Amino acid sequence: MQFRCLPATSATPLGDWSGDTLVLGLLAGDDGQPLLGALEALLGAGLRQRLEQRAFKAKPAEVLAFERVGVEPAAVVVVGLGEAEGFNLDGLRSAVAKAARTAAASGGRHLGLAFPLTSLPAETTPAIAAAAMAEAVRLSLYADQRFRSEAEPKPRPDTVTLIGLDDAADTALSRLGAVCAGVELARELVAAPPNVVTPQALADAALAIAEAYGAELKVLERSDCQALGMGAYLGVAQGSDLPPKFIHLTIRPEGDIQRRVALVGKGLTFDSGGYNLKTGGSQIEMMKYDMGGSAAVLGAARALAELRPAGVEVHVIVAACENMISGGAVHPGDIVTASNGKTIEINNTDAEGRLTLADALIYACKLEPDAVVDLATLTGACVIALGEEIAGLWSTSDALAAALLQSGQMGGESFWRMPLRASYRSGLKSPVADMKNTGPRPGGSITAALFLQDFVTKDLPWAHLDIAGTVWSDKGRGMDPAGATGFGVRTLVQWVQAGATG
Structure with missing residues (x-):
């Protein structure tokens, strides 16, 4: 076309x-x-x-x-x-x-x-x-x-x-192919069944980007993650027969590096809920889309690797794994230790995404970026609060939040800034560990964001985007046909290209 x-x-x-x-x-x-x-x-x-x-x-x-x-x-x-x-x-x-x-x-x-x-x-x-x-x-x-088995004609x-x-607008079309290809990659990753998109498949997608566009890829295996003390991430992964893959894709600009950003995506290729098993009405059959955050950052990486915005070094990080039930799976009540030494009591094995993100955020912060943005299909509470057309945004930086809101508007993706209310942090207190992985039901999306904040370097601009409601559309909306939407890709590309690190 x-x-x-x-x-x-x-x-x-x-x-x-x-x-x-x-x-x-x-x-x-x-x-x-x-x-x-x-x-x-x-x-x-x-x-x-x-x-x-x-x-x-x-x-x-x-x-x-x-x-x-x-x-x-x-x-x-x-x-x-x-x-x-x-x-x-x-x-x-x-x-x-x-x-x-x-x-x-x-x-x-x-x-x-x-x-x-x-x-x-x-x-x-x-x-x-x-x-x-x-x-x-x-x-x-x-x-x-x-x-x-047989493709239907789609004219x-x-x-x-x-x-x-006029011709001046043609310049905007020059980036069209890269951005749309990134959205389409994200859609394909989210829509594929969990027996196709596994942790290894996400690593393969990152490898394809690296080979096609000269990016750098590092994939940490289970032993590498153990050496780094990633007990929160590996605790989630231990119930699956499929090995975890910790993905770090780096896109460097052609000239001098003026700023560095990290994009972190939740990469649960299937979420059974663990021993807190998802049951009737929980859409367990749709938990293939629990890696929507990783799809978004990999889709953005596909676009940015081709566009190569001047002066920006982009780090894309995904702690990919499954959350499954087995004799070796994590139990409710277990205590795991993240790579920064914080201990976490697991009071709900279905709140696993934040555990994987904890170690991913710690890793991202050690790269000393100018800003970190994570995307995750994190909470049903965010869907209840904002529905299926608006994603939640939490941030420690007013400038970063404003830049992401503006980038979302330019990309046709809607966000609503939510509070990081410090008093709600008390809901995460544990009698036996530094913290629990879930708080009370009221304000569940807020306590989830507060949990993540504990694993981000203080004073580093950080934003958390909860895209649980927007990553999938049963009937289609706007530019999105029914199914996976590729939500988040356009916002991230706009934000990185604008150089808005907050």
């Missing part, structure tokens, strides 16, 4: 575009908008009556398709954008994604997109709009058919023209 920009002309906002499928975005309640006039010139003076007959109100993501015989374009798709004052970058992405699916279903090979981009907020530059539109098309038409256009954008 090839993307290009095409400026409008004084004669028509559609410029000299030609193709078989045209998509136009229309705002509600604005009869004088240029695109409506262009559409009327194309389809005839009776257009407004036809829109009225079909009850088209230009509500957000409302779609209407016209088929035409013997003329070009053979299909015209009209998508509603809502009122002008509410039209923003997220609305643009959603509308383009909805229209792209409709257009692709008509079998169009050469797609033109025309939207009233001047109605977007002033800070939305043509380059930003171009990137958002192109990502929406490619990511909304993604289809994972790796595990079907995709060969070329996509962004009408009304």
